[in-house]
Structures are given as C-alpha cells and as structure tokens.
Amino acid sequence: MTGVVDTVRGPSRSSVSVGALKRLLVGNPLRSQQLSETLLPKWLALPVFSSDPISSVAYATEEIVLVLGAGGIAVMGYAKWVAAVVALLLVIVVASYRQTCYAYPNGGGAFAVSLDNLGESAALTAASALLVDYVMTVAVSIVSGVVAVISAFPSLSSHAVGMSVGFVVVLVLANLRGVRESGRAFAVPTYLFIVLTFVMFAVALVRGAVGDLPQASTAGQELVRTERIGGVFTLLLTLKAFASGCTALTGVEAISNGVPAFRKPKSRNAALTLVAMGALATSMFIGITVLALHLHARAQPDGNPSVISQLASATFGPHNVFFYLYQAATAGILVLAANTAFNGFPLLSSILAQHRFLPRQLRHRGDKLVYSNGIVLLGAFAAALIVGFNANIDKLIQLYIIGVFTSFTLSQAGMVRHWNRELAQAPPSRRATIRASRVVNAVGAIATAAVLVIVLYTKVVHGAWLAILAMVTLFAMMKVINRHYAAVSTELELEDGETLTLPSNTHAVVLVSQLHKPTLRALAQARAARPTSLVALSVNLDEEGIRRLREDWERAGLDVPLVVLDSPYREIVRPVLEYLRAVRRAGPRDVVTVFIPEYVVGRWWEQLLHNQSALRLKARLLFEPGVLVTSVPYQLRSTGRAPKAPMSG
C-alpha cells in the first residue's frame, strides 16, 4: 500500500484578519517568491553592501593618528607607512574575496567557506567571530556616527552615550518593522559621503595649490608623548597603530556573502562591485590619511572633534554648509553600516540553525517573532557595550577587529583548500588559472593571519579578551547544541521496517473537579474515542467540594464511574501519577489517555485566574511513558469564540 500525497493551497492573505497590529508594527510579510523580485543592480548593491567598509575610513585614520600621537612627533612620521600597509592589505583582501564571489555563487560567507573546506570547528570559529563582530559593528559604527554629529555640534558632547543608545533603539525599531525594501534610501547617504569625500580632496588640492589651505584646528596642539619609544618600543607602537588602522578593512566580506542578491551574472556583478568598493575605500583611506598628515590634524582623547571632521572643517571652512552636509553624510553612512549588522545577524543565525548549531526556532526567516528576538538581542548587546565603554570609540575598537580578522583568515585559508581540491579535478588547461587564484588567496590568508597575530598581541590586554571570551562561549554553545540535535535525531530514527503498532488497550481517564459543561464535553469526547475503559478521576482536596461533586454525579446519572483519590498532602499531580502508573502496571502495553477539560477565557488577566494546575499537570504528564494528554477546551464567551449551538455536552 502506498502513501497518499496531495497538496492543499495555503490561505490567501485577503482572508486574514488577525495580526493587524503586528502588521502595523512590523509591516507586511514577504512571500518567499518575492525574494527574487528584490535582486539588486550594481549601483544599488554598492551602497547596500559597502556602507560598512566605506564608512570605516571615517575612523581608521583617526585610530592610526591617535596611537602614533602617543609616541610624539618623531613616531608620527611612521603614520604614512602604516597607512600604506593598511591600504596594501585592503587591496590584498579585496583581491582575495573577489575569488570567493566566483567560487561561491550562493554566498561565500566565512562560515560556509570554512565549513566546506576546513571542517566544523573552523566554521564554528568563524561563525562565533562573525556573531561577535555584528555586535561590534553596531556599537563602533553608531558611536562613530555620533562623533560625526558632535564634531559638528560640540555642545552635544555630554550626550554621546544617550545619543548612541538612541540611535541603536531607532535601528532596532526600524528593523522590527522591516527595512529590507528600502535599498534606494540606503544609496543616498553612501553616495553623498563618497562624493563629498572626493569633493573635499579636490577642494583641498586646489586650495593647497594656491596656498590657501589652512591647518587643522588642532594643529597647534603639542603632541605629548605618553608611550616609551626607541627601538622595540617604537616598533610595538607602530604595530599597535597598524592593528588599529586595520579597522579600515571591516565589512569587506559583505559583498562576497551577498552574491545571491545580485542580478545575473551574479558572480561577475558581485566581483565588479567588490572591486569598485575596494578602489573607493582604498583611495578614500589614502586620501584622508594624506590630508590628515598634511594638515597636522591631532586625534583628540575623547574623539571630539574627529580627525575627519577637522579635515572637512579646514577644507570647506568651519561653518560652511558643505562641512555640515559632510558631517551629516558621515553620520548617515555610519548608521547604515550599523544597520547591515541587523540584516547579517539573523541571516547567519538562520544558516547556523539550518546546520543545527543554533536552536531550530531561528531557522525560518518567516518566523518574525524569533527574528525580533535576534534584533532586540543584537541591539541590547550593542547598547550595553556603548554604555559600558562610555561611548569611547577608541576603547570599543580594541574589541572590534579580532573577530574580523579571525573570519578573514579562516575564509581565505578555506579558499586555498578549495583551490587545492579544484586543482585535483581540473583539466590541465585550467590549472594555471587555479594556481594563480590559489596564490591570491594564500597571500590573503597569510596577510590576514599575520594581522590577526599582531592584533591579538597588541590588543588582548586592552579589552580584546572580552571579545575572545564571547567567541569561545559561543563556540562551546554551538558545539553542545549540535551534539544534542544529532543525538536526538539518531535516537528518533526509524528502524528498518518499523511501522504502526496499535496499543493493546486504551484507557480513558477524564480529570474532573466539578460537574459542569466542560466536564461533560470532556466525558463525551473520551467516550467518542471508544476506549477499553473510561473513568472520571478527581482528587480530594476538600471534603465539601468532593461531597458536592458526588451528589451532582449521582443526580446526573452518568454512566461513568467516578474515582476519587485521597490526597493527604493536598497535592494534585502526585496522586494522579500514582493512579496512572497503577493502570499501566496492570497492562504494560496499554496506553492511558488523560482528558483534561479546560475552559478558555479571553483576557490575559483572566487566564491568570484559571488552569494553572492543569498546565502544571500537563507539563508533568509529558514525562510519563504510555500516557497521552488530550486537552478538551471549552471556549467561554469572553474569547469571542464560544459556539452558538453547544458542540456536545
């Protein structure tokens, strides 16, 4: 006999009346098919995926200047070399990820690439790093965006923490509503920031050529040396500056993760966009660093005014409309950068859940409730970091790039493995290309691994240990979850030829406290299931109540025996369990179905007044082998669903 398989259409949206409030708050859901309608052209993909890496230039130069400034004017001279190495690294990483776009057209996230090539532990390491990173992206970008605002309006400087948390709250609310459709809106601040940065370079060039370019407002500040220099100390300081400058690379991987969102040919379009992004980020970073050094901009200990705002102020003039516009664009692109984490976090969670590393509830994107949990959680962690570090961008950055470079390294190392395997199967004609690709990724892996070592070495005592601790915790948690799901799956698997075995006998037990409509309905349902035996069961909690129940029972003339259990300790669960076990002992292959009459009330506070013991009993009975629990609901009028004609009983 073969199974009968057919399909029923799902409900149409128009027939739906519930959830109107949810719709109002979080917007309309998207059909699964609609996803294909939202594919991005390159000009739109660039701002959507690049707000994070491009916005990094707003703080990367600042960090280099800040760290080296502590070494005094002599060490400041190394800034241009540090920046040059960062720029080179940016080129290497972009080249490296360009390959990923082609090799993983379904999205080459660090997790996917590592899982594919380096195994589970590497993949989970990458995933932990990325999850931590999303939190850091929100915190760092938001705080940096607030710095841009405060640089324009210094009187706000005492409100940095409050404003930052406020932005996080706005992002959380916006994402709970769903901001996916707003790709076009994303483009505005990103392009504005890019264009204005190059306008600033042009103005600076022209004013410099005519000798009209003023110094930065902080150029007069003496550099107070607070760090030891000379020999190895200078090297260490330079490495620290380099490690901080590497924040310019954060977010570079976003495009290679997002290949499926591009129009066809997806890989090619993604690669082109990535190269465009790399070119923009590199040139902007170099330009800003050169300008900062040229104008002698000094990084301020509290970050206000920011170095980039000093450049804009000097170039455009301190109260010029372009200066304010530039600060607005800077703040805008940084908030967008934070927003990317709100998209990335649930997506990665969903992938991890699919691979059974996170609770399965996170798997389905349609499950808005759980999505919301992820969004709120991300916002809460970011806000906690902002408050905990007092919105200090320099301290937050110490935690940031550990995760970034962990996932970079694993992703690139995974690509090297990928090419090794390709090489084994490829026809001779393709081998040279593959070997070249392998070199690119190998260089990427080695370079990012080297940076990771430098970052670990220079930052671990300055707060990075916290990020590492978070990563280790996540890693362990995902391992444990995965092992649990695997064990359950094995335990539940059908054996060969296993099929339906009906129980020898079924006993129906109806729990009764009073004889009223819900009880009668439960009795009717129990009888309708045609059990081998049927009893009504009550627990004696007070003599008066039981006496009344017995009288009612006699009067109603019901053809069902009423069993009353003594409960000297006034418990409900234990006597019922003992009774059920006695029934099961008499017939070990029998099954007992416990029918629980429940009346259902409409208002939340009404629910507090009822059914608490039924709930506890139901939860407990689930642990009892051979016992089934059937809820027989009786809807009261306050639910708005009471049947007009009684269904039964």
Add this chain to the structure above:
Amino acid sequence: MTGVVDTVRGPSRSSVSVGALKRLLVGNPLRSQQLSETLLPKWLALPVFSSDPISSVAYATEEIVLVLGAGGIAVMGYAKWVAAVVALLLVIVVASYRQTCYAYPNGGGAFAVSLDNLGESAALTAASALLVDYVMTVAVSIVSGVVAVISAFPSLSSHAVGMSVGFVVVLVLANLRGVRESGRAFAVPTYLFIVLTFVMFAVALVRGAVGDLPQASTAGQELVRTERIGGVFTLLLTLKAFASGCTALTGVEAISNGVPAFRKPKSRNAALTLVAMGALATSMFIGITVLALHLHARAQPDGNPSVISQLASATFGPHNVFFYLYQAATAGILVLAANTAFNGFPLLSSILAQHRFLPRQLRHRGDKLVYSNGIVLLGAFAAALIVGFNANIDKLIQLYIIGVFTSFTLSQAGMVRHWNRELAQAPPSRRATIRASRVVNAVGAIATAAVLVIVLYTKVVHGAWLAILAMVTLFAMMKVINRHYAAVSTELELEDGETLTLPSNTHAVVLVSQLHKPTLRALAQARAARPTSLVALSVNLDEEGIRRLREDWERAGLDVPLVVLDSPYREIVRPVLEYLRAVRRAGPRDVVTVFIPEYVVGRWWEQLLHNQSALRLKARLLFEPGVLVTSVPYQLRSTGRAPKAPMSG
C-alpha cells in the same frame, strides 16, 4: 443508571522519591490531620499570638514622646494623659475582642465577622486593610527590632537598612522552609521580654526608692520646639501623639482569629489568654511610659538609641549584661511579631480565595508553590518599604495604623450587628447578657472609629495616603476577580437534564514534520482512537524537507494520507487553523482531534531547543471551537523515562 463512586487511597510518603530537594529546602509537608495535633495550650498560645501586640510597647511610648517633644517641654506634660487614653483604649478593644472569641469559635477574623454581618463590601474593606497591615507589621517590627540592636551597638547605625532587609530575607527563607512547628521556640524571646520588662520596673522602683536611679542618657538634651503650640495647635499635636501611640494596639485581634488553634474549651481558653495578653500589654505600656517620663528620656530623630533602650540602660546600667539581654529580647520579640504576618498573610489569602476574591491557586494550603509566592511577595513589599523609607520607624508608622483601625472598627461594628440578630432570636433569659455584650462591642466600635478618624486626619498627608491607595487597589482587584469567577460559574453551569452528547464524527489529524519514531507513535495512537477519518498533516516550510518527508512516507508504505499545506509566508499556525476550519465547515457537529507528536527531553536547556512551535500551536488551538489537542509524548533517554520496550510505533 447511577454513577459508580469509590475511593482510592493516596500514595504513601515512603514511596516518594521526587521532590527531595524541595523537602530539604522547605521541610516535610504536614498531613491535613496533623493540624489537630498542633493545638496550643494557653502558655504556648500567649507567645505565639501575642508577640505582635506585646512587642508594640517597644515603640508606642517612643512615638508619643517623639511627637509631643516637637511641642517643647510644655506640651510634653500631656504625655501621661495621652498614654492613659491609649491604655484605656487597649482595655476597651481587648474587652471587645473577648466577645468575638465566644461568638466566633471558628476564628473571628475581621473579614469573617464583616462578611457575616456587614456584607461583602465591608468584608473586602477589612480584608484589604488586613493585607496592607501584614506588610506594615513586617516592616515596622523588623525596623524596630533593628533599632533595638543598634541601641545596644551604636556603631552599627549606618547599617540599619541593610540589617532590616537582611532580617526580612531570613524570615522569608525560614517561612519558605516552614516554621510552624516551632511554637516552643517562639515562647523564649516573648517570655524573656515580658519578664525582663517587669524586672526593669522592679529595679527602677528599688533604685528610685533609695535615690540611686540615674536620668536617661538623653535627659540633658533640650527639647527644641519645631511645631506651633497654643490652643488648637496644642490639641492637634496631642491628637497626633495619640494617633501614633495607638500603635500599641496593633495585633490585638490575633487571638480572636486563632480560636481554632486553642485546646478545648477553645473559646474560653482564647478569651482567658486574650485577657492575660491585654493585662500584660497595658501594664507594660503604662510602666514604660511612666518610666520614660520619670527619667526624661528624649526620643531621637533617627530613633537611636530608642527610648526603651534608654530606660534599660539607665535602670540596669549602660554596660550591664541585663541591658544587652533586654535588647536581645526586644529584637527577638519584634522579629517574631514580624513573623506572625508571614503566617497570617497566606491564611487570609486562602480564605479570600475560598470566597473567590483572590485567584483560586491561593486556596489550598498544600500548594507550597503558591504559598511561597505569597511569602516572597510579602517579604518583597516589606523590604521595598524599608528601603523606600530608609528604615525610619517614625515615617513607617504613619502608614501603619490606618489598616489596623479600619479592621478594628469593621470587626466591632460587625459584632454589634451580630448581637442585634442574636437578640431577635434569643430567649428572654439571655437578653440581658446579649445587651451587655452589645454595649461592649458598641463602645469598641465607636472608640476605634473615633481613633480611625483621628488617625486619618493627622496622618494622611504624612504617608498614610500610600496605605489608603494600596487598600483601594486591593479592594477593586478583589471585586473584579469575584465578578469574573461568578460569571464563569454561571456560564458553565449544566442545564437541567443536560447529559453526554457524542459528536457526529471525529476526525484525527496528526501533525508531522519528519517521519520518525514520535510520528509513528502519534499515528498509532490516532488510529487507536478509531476516528472517522485520519490524515497526517505537514506544513511546507522548505521544499527540501518536504521532498524528504514525501520520500520517507512512500517508502514506509503507511496507510495514512499525507496532506502538505503550502505556507507562502512560512507560518505554521495559520495554515493549520485554516485547514481545521475547512474540516469543521464540512461537518459543523464533527470534532477534530489534533495529535501532536512531542519528544520530551530531560534537561532544561534541551527543552529550549525543541517544541516551541508545538507549544505555540497548542496554545492557539485551545481557542478553536470543536478542536481537541492530544499530546503524544515520546520520552528521550535523557529524561530517564524512555520505555525499555517501545510502547508502540
């Protein structure tokens, strides 16, 4: 046909293995019958029920002296008259409650007496007053006990709040463990306090007679007048002092509530104990006040050292061992007084729940879980008050006696009504006695009502409004709860001759996500219930999963059709509901039973990883008329309850 009624013995304690941890924490439960074994002899009943009223003398004199002290030395002369009126009031109230012991041998709590004689609203007013009062008893007694400790060890004075909250926590833990059996332990500090108070009087008399009695340590302090006096102002200040001094009466009602706990003849023994308590409290209060005035003890603004400790210090000598012993006994009896509230609060809640004014979960004393909630709640409110009022006894007392005198007045007024009814039925021979009793209660009612008016007038702006607000809120809440229960009860009542009506058809729907052991078991159970129709139902959340399910289904050759619902918005609940409604539309008098396979895991964190959508679906289906929900549990090995031989499927 008549119902078959029989009784099954409950489980014996020895067979029980679960709950060992609970036992360890909260002690062994008491059998209902054991209650009768704990009846109290008078010598034990006195300390158990009288710690609250007797301990009140530790702060009542203090409050009088404090309030009048603000009027300067001239007004202080009124103190003895104020104390005399308070003592007279104490005698009146004791005489009044003595009658209640005889009239209500089952316990004449203000709620019971009011409900019996004055109707629901009066009873609820009394109940609200008492509930608020229990919280105040804890807060005031504990803070006063801490004052006794600090008076002995002044260096602790900066820790008053911490120590008070600490005592509350200890009481909460002790009561969670159950301290009912410890009647004998209660006797020690109470008798010690009583005996030492009279020893102090004796020593003071002797030393005073030989001219060797020193003044109080604060006698040299000038009384700084901070209140207006003269004419009506003096009167107001005196009334205020009187209102504060009335705290001496708090807890007098405890014995009349506790008549059932006395040995036979219950009423007589209770009445005798009440008189003994009244005599002790009155004489101690008078003695302490006289001594305080004689030694010119001054109340301190922060309450340290307390007046009563100044008396002990002067009489026994500041570093005499009797002084320290007396402070310990004072602290001890005050903590016991606080403890009485932890017994009274759940008892009253239970009575209110029995009358359907509070959630029914509070009704059964055996329900330790809910009992615990009450204990924790009481402790939390008291701790909040202590922290909120910075452990200031004078400010806390402003909130205290509103509730006490509200319940006194209602209780005595109820007694007057009680005698009126008795009088109507009594034989002429008893009428004179009843009339006399009525006079006693009428005097009590009028006196306490007068005090209530004075208290309201003098204290409402000093914080009593908070107590009144709490009482009004409780009153409204209880009314609403009662109305709800009454409405539900009416709605559920059986109509005449209503009896079992079986549904026309029963349809079984088994929810399926994969084909594994739990699914097979659920299918077997569904079939065993012999439904009119049987289908397996799945929701298409991802194509890949559904494809695999269909393959498995075909391969297993199950004789059950598999229905797959489309869910374009990746929801589970909605498509299932629509399907069920369609089935019900086809047969409006049919019933659909939804079988949900659930696998049950052992550890709490494992439970987070499973069944969340099943839980949500089950909760939602309860609101669907004509739909039953059957949970078919499958216990995994981690529950320790997996069946050795598979039950079925």
